[in-house]
Amino acid sequence: MSAIHQLCSASRYKPLASAIDLSRVVRLGTQPLGRGGFGECWQGLLPEKGKVAMKCSHGNIPEESVLRRARREASVWQNLHHPNILPFLGLTTLGSVTYLISPWMENGDLLAYVRRHPGADCLTLLLQVAKGVEYLHTFDPVVVHGDLKATNILITGNGEACIADFGLAHGLVKGGSSSESHSSAWKYGGNVRWQAPEILKATTDEQAKRTTKSDIFAFGRVIIEVYTQDVPFAYQSTTLVIVNWVISGRLPTRPRDAGAIARGLNNRMWGLVKDCCRKRPFLRLTAKGVVRRLQAALDIRDATRDHSLRAPSPVTFSIGCAYLRMAVRNF
Numbered sequence: 001m002s003a004i005h006q007l008c009s010a011s012r013y014k015p016l017a018s019a020i021d022l023s024r025v026v027r028l029g030t031q032p033l034g035r036g037g038f039g040e041c042w043q044g045l046l047p048e049k050g051k052v053a054m055k056c057s058h059g060n061i062p063e064e065s066v067l068r069r070a071r072r073e074a075s076v077w078q079n080l081h082h083p084n085i086l087p088f089l090g091l092t093t094l095g096s097v098t099y100l101i102s103p104w105m106e107n108g109d110l111l112a113y114v115r116r117h118p119g120a121d122c123l124t125l126l127l128q129v130a131k132g133v134e135y136l137h138t139f140d141p142v143v144v145h146g147d148l149k150a151t152n153i154l155i156t157g158n159g160e161a162c163i164a165d166f167g168l169a170h171g172l173v174k175g176g177s178s179s180e181s182h183s184s185a186w187k188y189g190g191n192v193r194w195q196a197p198e199i200l201k202a203t204t205d206e207q208a209k210r211t212t213k214s215d216i217f218a219f220g221r222v223i224i225e226v227y228t229q230d231v232p233f234a235y236q237s238t239t240l241v242i243v244n245w246v247i248s249g250r251l252p253t254r255p256r257d258a259g260a261i262a263r264g265l266n267n268r269m270w271g272l273v274k275d276c277c278r279k280r281p282f283l284r285l286t287a288k289g290v291v292r293r294l295q296a297a298l299d300i301r302d303a304t305r306d307h308s309l310r311a312p313s314p315v316t317f318s319i320g321c322a323y324l325r326m327a328v329r330n331f
Contacts, residue, residue: 020049022092022101027054039069039167043104051104052089055165056097069167070098076143077166084132086154086164102164107155110222114150114263115229120159122226122263123301127294128161129153133219134287136163137212141171146210148218149194150225168210192239193232194218197247197279213281219290220276221252227265228255249279268297 025044028051032040044054057066070091077088077100089101107113110129114120136143145152146168154164168190190210192200196217202208221232228234232252233242254270272293278284285293 020046020089022046022090025052025054025092025094025099025101027094027099036165036167042099044099044101046101051106053102053104054099055102056099066098070100073100073166073169076169076171080136080139080143080166082132082135083160084128084162085135086162105154105162106157107159109151110153110155110161111150111225111229111231113155114226123269123294123298125155125161126223126226127291127298129163129222130219130287130290130294132161132163133215134291136169137215137287139171142212143169143171144210144212145169145215145218147190147194148215148222149191149231150222153222170210192242192246194221195246196281197249198281200243201247211281212287213284216276216284216287216290217278217281219287220273223269223273223276224252227260227263227269229259251277264301268300272297 025046028043028045032042034041039055039057042054042056044052046052057069074088074091078090080088086102086105089103092099092101108116110125114122114125133145133148136145145163145166147165148163152163152165154162156162190199194217196214199208199210199214224232233245235253236242236245251274255265272285272290275283275285275293276290
């Protein structure tokens, strides 16, 4: 039985009738273009469709574990359809390797994008990410991403943000519990720079489960990444120190350099960071609340810009008055 058939027979993953034929996918290059804690990403080519991203697990992971992870990720990802969620094209196997296929994003990830584009609209990008998170958290059943960070958010050719990498995602059934069991590696996956304090200080599997509240905490860290163009706590390299800071409720130091301020890191946005990264989960915003705050900030910014464009400068106003006086005298 093929790996895909095994996966389908043992899970909720069922290829859609309208799914793209991935049998002709060709993997490009001799090295993956990216590596993470659980897998690696290759560039591929699908005839008549163009470039695709091909994600697979590391070669040293047992096949049973690979299929379990692919099953979990595909069963969640295949049902998600939103402008700010990376589309899932399907699964395919090349040789003995199982790949999850998605569109190739030439603009790369969010962190790389804001570094390459100093004039990027950070506020709009963050609102797009927040809308993607809101979609996940209001999905039925609720989807917890579990690994939000700027490198797991990709940018489309049109410059829009799409949440990607659902390897740690899971659905919640009524009551808030996970819809399936997971390995210890999955439960304790992720990076401490983005993880919530309740996860870092967990002593049981139940306490270590990621939730919508831990997603919001991670989103607060993404705000910092976008405006600083760096990871949270970039000035600290010792993991244990960061863990202790996070558990104690300490935030990354607020940047006050001209670059961060010019990109839009004002008091309003830093207040949003604090409200997302509250030490106690129940004090954090909901995804809907984050979207509402970001939309309000965008509306205020745009209204201010429109007003400044419409308002005449003192020189223009003086010249206008002079012409008006001349016109009155000549009348």
